[in-house]
Every structure is written in C-alpha cells, then in structure tokens.
Amino acid sequence: MDPHLLRTFTAVARLRSFSAAAVELGYTQSAVSQHIAALEADLGLRLLQRRPVVPTPAGARLLAYAGPILLRLAAARADLARLAAPRPGPLRVGATPLAVAAAAELAAGERRVALTLRVATRADLPRQVATDEVDVGLLDGFAAPNDPLPGTDLGPADITVHRQEPAVVALPRSHPLAGRRGLALADLALARWIDAPQVSAPLSQLRGATGADGFRADVTYDGADTGGLLAAVATGHGLAVLPAGALRGRPELAAVAVLDPRLVHRVELLRPVPLGAGSPAGRDGG
Structure with missing residues (x-):
C-alpha cells in the first residue's frame, strides 16, 4: 500500500x-x-x-x-x-494546558536554558513528539493509579511520570455535597456537568470508568484556561473532575476526593527513543 x-x-x-x-x-x-x-x-x-x-x-x-x-x-x-544531524538551539517543549507549569521545571534541569514552549491538545502532543516537532512533551491526563494515560500509539518512547496528584470533583461551596470527604463518581452520573476535555477529565472517560449511563454535558468548555472552567463551576453551571492542585486558593469552590473509581491526575514526560538506544527506561509506546 x-x-x-x-x-x-x-x-x-x-x-x-x-x-x-x-x-x-x-x-x-x-x-x-x-x-x-x-x-x-x-x-x-x-x-x-x-x-x-x-x-x-x-x-x-x-x-x-x-x-x-x-x-x-x-x-x-x-x-x-x-x-x-542532532538539532542545536532552544529546547522545544510541548505541553498540554494542565502541564504547562511543569515546563519551567524541565528547562531548569536541561543544559539548553533557552526554551520554546508550544501548548498542544492531549490528542496531538504524542504526534508532535514522535515527528520531532518538539524535543520533549509534557502530557497530562487522568487514569487509575497504575494505568497508563490514554494516548496515541507513537512508537517507542521513553515515558516517565513527572508529577501525580489525586483527582477531585470541583463543586460550588454551596453545593449540598461540598462537605463530603469523598464521592463515588457513579453517584453523580445524572448531575449537571461541564465537559472541558483539555483541562479536566473528559466526560466520555468518566462514563467509561464508571460504566454509568450519564455524565452528559450541560456546558461544553473548549478553552484551555482552568480559571474560566473554575468560574463556570463556581457559578453553578456544572461539575468537573480536576487535579486537586487546580483548586488551591479558590475558597468559593469545594474539592471532594474521587474515591470510586480511583483516579489520579498525572503529568508524564515523553521523549523519543533514539535509534540504537535499546529498551527505553520508561514504558514503550508501541
């Protein structure tokens, strides 16, 4: 063919x-x-x-x-x-919106202090790493603690965990469940939800993780700014699953732990494996 x-x-x-x-x-x-x-x-x-x-x-x-x-x-x-021909010049870093903050940490540990940062979608970042549009990628997403992030098959790749934290349901402080220590997601299947696939857990993933028929979007948020999503949650437009750290300093919101199914938010570092390098230190994308 x-x-x-x-x-x-x-x-x-x-x-x-x-x-x-x-x-x-x-x-x-x-x-x-x-x-x-x-x-x-x-x-x-x-x-x-x-x-x-x-x-x-x-x-x-x-x-x-x-x-x-x-x-x-x-x-x-x-x-x-x-x-x-190894490419000289600034370190080209691709990052999904919730992983952008990790780019500065990455640059601090590299010999090339000059940095070019490109923000990409979760679906496109693995392709950018594989095709040498960026030198490294910082991909975020939600998964069970020991599962890989959902992603594209990009061939052999060195993938390491850069950061991991608990997933929480973001609710308005006035919500009846705001005082709970933890929740089962399936119990919220019929609640009002905001689908923000670039800065929260996509609702399609929540349906798959719980097996529950629900998690329908009352609002679809196409932005890459977490602040806009949190403002929509605070004003009662719907709920969202986010990393716990995203709600720090937001007293108008409550962060309730996701207890079932267990979910974490993870940022992974993706690097292509050079020819002749043998087995990657991380997991193989193929």
Missing part, C-alpha cells in the same frame, strides 16, 4: 473534498482523483462515495489503520533525521 496514496486518501476523507485536499497537499485535483482511484484499484474496494464525499464502510475501516501507519512513517523519518 503506497503511503502517498494513503496520505491523499486521509486528506480527502478528513476534508470531505477532492479539491480541498488538492490545495492542502499541493496537487492538482486530477492527481488527487488518480491517487484515490489507484488506491481503490489496489485494494479492490470502493473507499469513498463521491457525492457527497464520505468514506464507505471499507474506507472508514481503512481510516482506523491509516493514522497510526502514517504516524509511524513520520516518526521513523524524524528519528533518522535526529540521528543524522
């Missing part, structure tokens, strides 16, 4: 347009059509409906494989480039 054809297919499927994919990839529309026809001929399956442009069931199945395949290829190219 030609990776060039696969890359064209993913662009068309994502953009739902042959012409938009041609602009993004720098091809003519005719070349994009030829790529898709060649890939369909190779596989013997129709991958895209043309009007409207949407993946067929076979195309949707291929998309599930295409992302990891293309990521692995990009990661291999970046790894070989690092081997050929």
Whole structure:
C-alpha cells in the first residue's frame, strides 16, 4: 500500500473534498482523483462515495489503520533525521494546558536554558513528539493509579511520570455535597456537568470508568484556561473532575476526593527513543 496514496486518501476523507485536499497537499485535483482511484484499484474496494464525499464502510475501516501507519512513517523519518544531524538551539517543549507549569521545571534541569514552549491538545502532543516537532512533551491526563494515560500509539518512547496528584470533583461551596470527604463518581452520573476535555477529565472517560449511563454535558468548555472552567463551576453551571492542585486558593469552590473509581491526575514526560538506544527506561509506546 503506497503511503502517498494513503496520505491523499486521509486528506480527502478528513476534508470531505477532492479539491480541498488538492490545495492542502499541493496537487492538482486530477492527481488527487488518480491517487484515490489507484488506491481503490489496489485494494479492490470502493473507499469513498463521491457525492457527497464520505468514506464507505471499507474506507472508514481503512481510516482506523491509516493514522497510526502514517504516524509511524513520520516518526521513523524524524528519528533518522535526529540521528543524522542532532538539532542545536532552544529546547522545544510541548505541553498540554494542565502541564504547562511543569515546563519551567524541565528547562531548569536541561543544559539548553533557552526554551520554546508550544501548548498542544492531549490528542496531538504524542504526534508532535514522535515527528520531532518538539524535543520533549509534557502530557497530562487522568487514569487509575497504575494505568497508563490514554494516548496515541507513537512508537517507542521513553515515558516517565513527572508529577501525580489525586483527582477531585470541583463543586460550588454551596453545593449540598461540598462537605463530603469523598464521592463515588457513579453517584453523580445524572448531575449537571461541564465537559472541558483539555483541562479536566473528559466526560466520555468518566462514563467509561464508571460504566454509568450519564455524565452528559450541560456546558461544553473548549478553552484551555482552568480559571474560566473554575468560574463556570463556581457559578453553578456544572461539575468537573480536576487535579486537586487546580483548586488551591479558590475558597468559593469545594474539592471532594474521587474515591470510586480511583483516579489520579498525572503529568508524564515523553521523549523519543533514539535509534540504537535499546529498551527505553520508561514504558514503550508501541
């Protein structure tokens, strides 16, 4: 399967347009059509409906494989480039919003004191590490104490825990449960919730962790600023699961420990493993 054809297919499927994919990839529309026809001929399956442009069931199945395949290829190219010519200059750090504060700590322990910081989403940061867009990544998320963070398969990676703290439910101080020492999340499944997937535990993850049908968003918060989310919680728009440290100095809010299921908030340090380095000291992303 030609990776060039696969890359064209993913662009068309994502953009739902042959012409938009041609602009993004720098091809003519005719070349994009030829790529898709060649890939369909190779596989013997129709991958895209043309009007409207949407993946067929076979195309949707291929998309599930295409992302990891293309990521692995990009990661291999970046790894070989690092081997050929180590990159001088400032330390490039990628961090998810709740891990930004750890970047200064990281820079203090590095020889390169100059720092370039890029804020990324939880979904995109592993890709940036794998493809050498950043030298290291600080990825945050919520998980059971001994489980890895949810993340993308980025190939061999040295992953170490940088920081870990308890997860809490953030409630207004006036909430009837604000005085509790701990809560079972399933008991709050039908409460009002704020879905803030970049700065709190995503509601989809809470549904999966508890097995409870609930945790529906009354408010969706697309921001990366914890202060905005906490202000929404304080004014009664809904609850959110956050790291305990995020509520320090906020007397208008109550932080109630999550007792069941056990959840922690963790910041992990991600580094690519250079070729020839052997087994990474942390866990292998593959």
